[in-house]
Amino acid sequence: xxxxxxxxxxxxxxxxxxxxxxxxxxxxxxxxxxxxxxxxxxxxxxxxxxxxxxxxxxxxxxxxxxxxxxxxxxxxxxxxxxxxxxxxxxxxxxxxxxxxxxxxxxxxxxxxxxxxxxxxxxxxxxxxxxxxxxxxxxxxxxxxxxxxxxxxxxxxxxxxxxxxxxxxxxxxxxxxxxxxxxxxxxxxxxxxxxxxxxxxxxxxxxxxxxxxxxxxxxxxxxxxxxxxxxxxxxxxxxxxxxxxxxxxxxxxxxxxxxxxxxxxxxxxxxxxxxxxxxxx
Amino acid sequence: xxxxxxxxxxxxxxxxxxxxxxxxxxxxxxxxxxxxxxxxxxxxxxxxxxxxxxxxxxxxxxxxxxxxxxxxxxxxxxxxxxxxxxxxxxxxxxxxxxxxxxxxxxxxxxxxxxxxxxxxxxxxxxxxxxxxxxxxxxxxxxxxxxxxxxxxxxxxxxxxxxxxxxxxxxxxxxxxxxxxxxxxxxxxxxxxxxxxxxxxxxxxxxx
Numbered sequence: 001x002x003x004x005x006x007x008x009x010x011x012x013x014x015x016x017x018x019x020x021x022x023x024x025x026x027x028x029x030x031x032x033x034x035x036x037x038x039x040x041x042x043x044x045x046x047x048x049x050x051x052x053x054x055x056x057x058x059x060x061x062x063x064x065x066x067x068x069x070x071x072x073x074x075x076x077x078x079x080x081x082x083x084x085x086x087x088x089x090x091x092x093x094x095x096x097x098x099x100x101x102x103x104x105x106x107x108x109x110x111x112x113x114x115x116x117x118x119x120x121x122x123x124x125x126x127x128x129x130x131x132x133x134x135x136x137x138x139x140x141x142x143x144x145x146x147x148x149x150x151x152x153x154x155x156x157x158x159x160x161x162x163x164x165x166x167x168x169x170x171x172x173x174x175x176x177x178x179x180x181x182x183x184x185x186x187x188x189x190x191x192x193x194x195x196x197x198x199x200x201x202x203x204x205x206x207x208x209x210x211x212x213x214x215x216x217x218x219x220x221x222x223x224x225x226x227x228x229x230x231x232x233x234x235x236x237x238x239x240x241x242x243x244x245x246x247x248x249x250x251x252x253x254x255x256x257x258x259x260x261x262x263x264x265x266x267x268x269x270x271x272x273x274x275x276x277x278x279x280x
Numbered sequence: 281x282x283x284x285x286x287x288x289x290x291x292x293x294x295x296x297x298x299x300x301x302x303x304x305x306x307x308x309x310x311x312x313x314x315x316x317x318x319x320x321x322x323x324x325x326x327x328x329x330x331x332x333x334x335x336x337x338x339x340x341x342x343x344x345x346x347x348x349x350x351x352x353x354x355x356x357x358x359x360x361x362x363x364x365x366x367x368x369x370x371x372x373x374x375x376x377x378x379x380x381x382x383x384x385x386x387x388x389x390x391x392x393x394x395x396x397x398x399x400x401x402x403x404x405x406x407x408x409x410x411x412x413x414x415x416x417x418x419x420x421x422x423x424x425x426x427x428x429x430x431x432x433x434x435x436x437x438x439x440x441x442x443x444x445x446x447x448x449x450x451x452x453x454x455x456x457x458x459x460x461x462x463x464x465x466x467x468x469x470x471x472x473x474x475x476x477x478x479x480x481x482x483x484x485x486x487x
Contacts, residue, residue: 051348052486074351085346087287087337089294098290101283102350151349 001063003027003149003181004048009057011043018043018205021057025198027148028178030171032192032213033185034272035202041185042082044202045153048183049079062148075104078142082154084134086141088127092120095141103145114140118166132163139167143174150174152184156191168195189269201272208275213268220271221254221263233257240274251275284352284360291334292368299326303372307379311386317401318440320376324406325433327372331365332413336422345487354483358418362475365410373406400460405436407467411474419481 004025011018018040025031035041046052048059050070059066061073086095092115100106115122118136120129129137135155142150150171156164172195174180186192192199199216201208209216220239223230230241230248237256242249251274254263266274303323310319338344347357377399384390409432417425 046487049349051345071351071353074349077349079346079349081342081345081349083342083345085342085344085349087291087341087343090290094290098283098287101286102352 001027002060003029003062004031004183005058005060006044006048007058009044009047009059010055011047011052012055013043016040016043016205018047021202021207023200023207023210025149025181025183027181028175029197030175030182030184030195031198031200031210032196033183033200033202034189034192034268035185035187036276037187038204039187039202040205041187041202042153043205045151045183045185048151049074049077075145076148078145078147078150080135080138080142080150080152080155082157084126084138086126086134086137089125091125092122092137095126095137096144099141099145105146107144107146110146111140111144114144132159135159136163136167139170143170148179148181150180150182150184152182154186155184156186157188164191171195189272190267193268199268201275203276216268216271217265219253219255220266221252221257222266222270223250223252223257223261223263224248225250233261240278242274242277251278281352281356281360283350284347284356285363288334288360288364291337292330292364295333295337296330296368299330302326303375307375310379311383317398318437318444320380320398321402321405321440323372324369324376324402325409325436327368328365328406328410330368331361331410332417332422332425334364335361335417336426339422348487354485355479358475358478358482361414362410362478365414369406369410373402376402396457396460400463403464404467407471409433411467411470415474415477415481418478419485 002024004023006021006023009018009021021044023031033041033044043052047054048066050066062076064073066073096108096111100108118140120133120137120140126134126137138155156167159167171182175182184192184196196213198210199213200210224247226247227243230238230250233252234256237252238250239253240251251266251271252263257263306319306322380398381395384395413425
């Protein structure tokens with residue numbers, strides 16, 4: 001079953017429009033939603049969680065419309081927003097007391113395990129935590145009620161590499177269960193490259209692509225050549241290019257490039273930048 | 281809902297402690313001062329401000345957004361604020377009425393009619409601010425709501441002072457228990473209406 005399905009989702013604000021978004025997140029997978037600031041990532045997440053009203057389209061969570069039985073559905077979702085949202089003075093114990101009466105499946109022992117694992121002090125106020133610790137607390141709360149779907153909005157932004165690595169490992173562990181899925185958004189592409197099974201690029205409210213990461217890495221490559229050499233290639237093979245006095249760097253579809261033409265691997269970040277610039 | 285109420289109790293215990301001191305000081309002053317109702321009224325007024333105060337912290341801490349991701353309905357999120365306001369408002373109200381009775385006894389002019397009149401005035405004025413303001417705050421957010429609240433308290437204080445200066449007495453035209461009961465009923469109905477209106481506004485609000 002798909003944990004999340006979005007079909008033709010549209011939402012308009014003055015000066016911004018999320019247009020005909022289509023996304024699918026199968027259970028057991030991690031989907032990374034990549035886009036620059038203001039691309040529509042948070043709008044998408046708010047629409048999924050029914051925090052704002054859509055203009056048109058459908059959103060289903062675990063096969064159910066997201067506006068039906070919302071409370072019941074949210075019992076199975078763990079959310080971490082970019083500023084977490086836990087009251088500033090609260091300690092881990094107070095948070096646990098609230099969440100115990102909020103989530104049917106709240107697991108005190110599991111929460112304590114996460115606190116220990118993530119080196120979070122139980123008696124310190126939330127406001128005294130660093131950004132990394134705040135995020136880790138948000139993640140511990142989100143995981144401690146045995147959710148089936150984790151939704152993280154910019155949750156890895158601003159984390160130091162060590163913390164990021166810990167967090168990435170936790171998400172990997174979480175999706176080892178085939179009934180679990182993660183939707184994670186970030187404007188830092190490299191944050192998501194490591195952990196995601198699927199990648200969706202959002203740019204100015206439009207979906208540029210949504211594909212399995214490994215397929216993307218297989219399908220696309222970079223060529224470094226002269227202008228003349230590039231002109232020899234099929235125009236459809238070229239998905240973006242950067243011209244400099246020293247030559248041309250181009251993003252290409254590997255299968256449309258003649259055999260023997262040197263194509264090097266492309267990173268997700270390069271792929272995203274080329275695609276965005278090509279549209280500009 | 282229990283989780284939400286618990287969170288509101290933690291918040292009140294943390295942020296509204298100064299209110300307790302104000303209640304004690306004002307009630308103490310009311311014993312020694314003249315018959316100005318303001319010192320009795322003020323503790324009820326600031327207690328009725330608790331939900332708005334908490335909502336302002338919620339917005340600052342981003343709890344407003346986070347709570348919308350939790351398994352609660354918008355109706356429960358609104359109701360928890362009304363309930364916490366009722367609990368602390370009722371506590372302040374009972375204390376203020378008790379203080380009034382004690383003062384009346386000490387001064388030797390206890391009168392059931394005056395007490396009932398006073399109780400209804402206190403109830404009306406205590407419920408006025410949350411009844412009017414909470415729907416606005418749920419619709420527009422706390423910033424505009426709080427400004428309106430402070431303006432209202434200022435106007436009421438000024439009005440009270442001017443009225444006292446003009447020698448006017450605060451008293452209901454006590455025409456019997458039925459009139460008082462009718463007034464109480466209207467106050468309660470308006471509060472319920474305010475609660476329902478807040479739910480409608482908050483359901484429509486985009487967070």
